[in-house]
Amino acid sequence: MDSFEWNKIIGAVLGTVLFIFVVRLVAEHVYEPEHPEKPGYVVEGVIEEPAGGGAAAAPVAEVAPDWGTVLPAADVAAGQASTAKCAACHDFAKGGANKIGPGLFGVVDNARASHPGYAYSAAIKGKPGNWTYDELNLFLKAPAVDIPGTKMSFAGIRSERERINLIAYLRSNDDAQAPIPAPKPADAPAAAPAAAPADAAAPAGGPTVSPKGGAPVPAAPAH
Numbered sequence: 001m002d003s004f005e006w007n008k009i010i011g012a013v014l015g016t017v018l019f020i021f022v023v024r025l026v027a028e029h030v031y032e033p034e035h036p037e038k039p040g041y042v043v044e045g046v047i048e049e050p051a052g053g054g055a056a057a058a059p060v061a062e063v064a065p066d067w068g069t070v071l072p073a074a075d076v077a078a079g080q081a082s083t084a085k086c087a088a089c090h091d092f093a094k095g096g097a098n099k100i101g102p103g104l105f106g107v108v109d110n111a112r113a114s115h116p117g118y119a120y121s122a123a124i125k126g127k128p129g130n131w132t133y134d135e136l137n138l139f140l141k142a143p144a145v146d147i148p149g150t151k152m153s154f155a156g157i158r159s160e161r162e163r164i165n166l167i168a169y170l171r172s173n174d175d176a177q178a179p180i181p182a183p184k185p186a187d188a189p190a191a192a193p194a195a196a197p198a199d200a201a202a203p204a205g206g207p208t209v210s211p212k213g214g215a216p217v218p219a220a221p222a223h
Contacts, residue, residue: 068183079169123149
């Protein structure tokens with residue numbers, strides 16, 4: 001095969017490659033998908049990455065629920081259904097074995113890092129105190145934000161209502177249920193400023209005002 005035939009073959013190959021490259025560029029421009037600014041829904045348990053990279057932003061602070069009001073009205077059955085998200089790592093039965101995470105029977109108002117036989121992280125052991133309603137609420141919302149360094153990789157539960165129901169179930173899942181605090185008292189309305197008496201005396205020597213809003217009456221000269 002002479003050089004002319006080789007040149008035709010090489011030219012055909014280069015032309016094909018160039019054609020494919022041009023078609024790909026045109027297709028990417030024509031069929032480029034439009035991404036929404038915000039996702040239409042959020043998958044629980046998945047940590048969202050910030051748009052510019054870096055660490056995930058801390059969740060927006062919320063006012064702590066009034067446990068004396070929300071717990072009696074909570075849906076315990078819905079809270080038990082939410083434990084399906086936790087069942088791969090935690091056992092909720094009395095005397096249940098430790099799994100990836102510790103057993104959670106009787107966890108409400110129990111001391112942190114106290115379930116026997118489980119190797120807790122230094123972060124959990126380094127935060128003393130009990131799993132109060134407020135502490136559970138903060139931890140379930142964003143474990144890694146509430147206690148940095150925890151071994152719990154679950155991203156958290158965004159819905160406050162779901163967290164309340166789950167905590168209500170955890171409270172019920174105990175031989176001696178933690179007490180429910182009394183509802184918080186309603187804020188008292190601010191007292192109105194005291195009004196000055198309508199017939200307050202004018203300074204000596206100054207004009208007095210008619211009680212019915214008439215023209216000022218000259219004051220009597222001081223004796």
